[in-house]
Amino acid sequence: MSFLSLVGIELKKIRRSKIFLILLIPVIMMWIPGIINADMNFDLRGIPITPENNFFIQGFMGMVWFMIPASLVICTVLLSQTERSNKGILKMLSLPISTTKLCLAKFIVLLILAAVQMIMSIGAYYICAAIVTNAQDYNFILAPLYVCKIVCSLYAAAIPMAAVYWAISTFIQSPIFSVGIGLASIVPSVLMINTKIWFAYPMSYPFYLLMVAYGRAAEGVYETQIAWLPWLPVAVGITILALAVSCVRFGASERR
Numbered sequence: 001m002s003f004l005s006l007v008g009i010e011l012k013k014i015r016r017s018k019i020f021l022i023l024l025i026p027v028i029m030m031w032i033p034g035i036i037n038a039d040m041n042f043d044l045r046g047i048p049i050t051p052e053n054n055f056f057i058q059g060f061m062g063m064v065w066f067m068i069p070a071s072l073v074i075c076t077v078l079l080s081q082t083e084r085s086n087k088g089i090l091k092m093l094s095l096p097i098s099t100t101k102l103c104l105a106k107f108i109v110l111l112i113l114a115a116v117q118m119i120m121s122i123g124a125y126y127i128c129a130a131i132v133t134n135a136q137d138y139n140f141i142l143a144p145l146y147v148c149k150i151v152c153s154l155y156a157a158a159i160p161m162a163a164v165y166w167a168i169s170t171f172i173q174s175p176i177f178s179v180g181i182g183l184a185s186i187v188p189s190v191l192m193i194n195t196k197i198w199f200a201y202p203m204s205y206p207f208y209l210l211m212v213a214y215g216r217a218a219e220g221v222y223e224t225q226i227a228w229l230p231w232l233p234v235a236v237g238i239t240i241l242a243l244a245v246s247c248v249r250f251g252a253s254e255r256r
Contacts, residue, residue, distance in 0.1 A: 073182030
């Protein structure tokens with residue numbers, strides 16, 4: 001069985017689940033306050049940023065700090081528990097298929113779900129920006145190319161974090177402990193981006209990139225250059241290591 005076929009099977013397994021609703025709820029929760037408090041974008045307290053850029057960045061700030069990581073944590077656990085609830089993992093492991101392929105197929109599904117949530121976020125932004133534009137008689141709508149560029153960079157930055165959460169879900173069998181550790185890891189991300197070793201903490205990557213975008217939109221507030229070194233090699237190393245641990249641990253308890 002090809003790898004793409006495995007990914008297709010995994011997608012079919014979640015087709016009737018409520019996982020897409022779980023992805024949509026945080027998006028709605030993050031943008032509703034932006035509509036309610038739209039007038040605050042004109043009170044910038046001396047920060048040199050335009051209201052439309054402030055609206056965009058403030059809306060995504062809660063997403064990248066908490067909602068996207070939390071969604072990844074929940075999705076990883078759901079993907080793991082989908083197999084264990086009906087002992088489906090035993091049936092899959094009994095087939096002449098590499099466990100590494102099975103593990104990576106599920107990880108690809110996790111990335112697809114993350115991409116779906118990012119697309120939802122873009123859609124929610126433009127809907128809310130249109131509503132606020134009409135209500136405030138001011139154009140809050142940014143160019144699609146700029147918005148998609150920022151969101152795609154946030155998505156790419158979230159891949160190492162997704163790999164770490166996937167490793168945690170395969171290493172820790174208890175969903176309660178897996179979710180608890182994942183959610184607890186989100187909190188320090190804001191503090192980590194202000195340290196010299198922020199690149200060693202993948203949960204801070206999306207927030208770091210958003211703050212760089214904030215610095216470019218509001219000159220003098222934050223750094224405007226991305227420190228690719230040592231970030232990029234460290235991020236790649238963390239992703240590879242996390243996926244290696246996942247492949248080794250996937251289905252380990254069921255194979256005993």
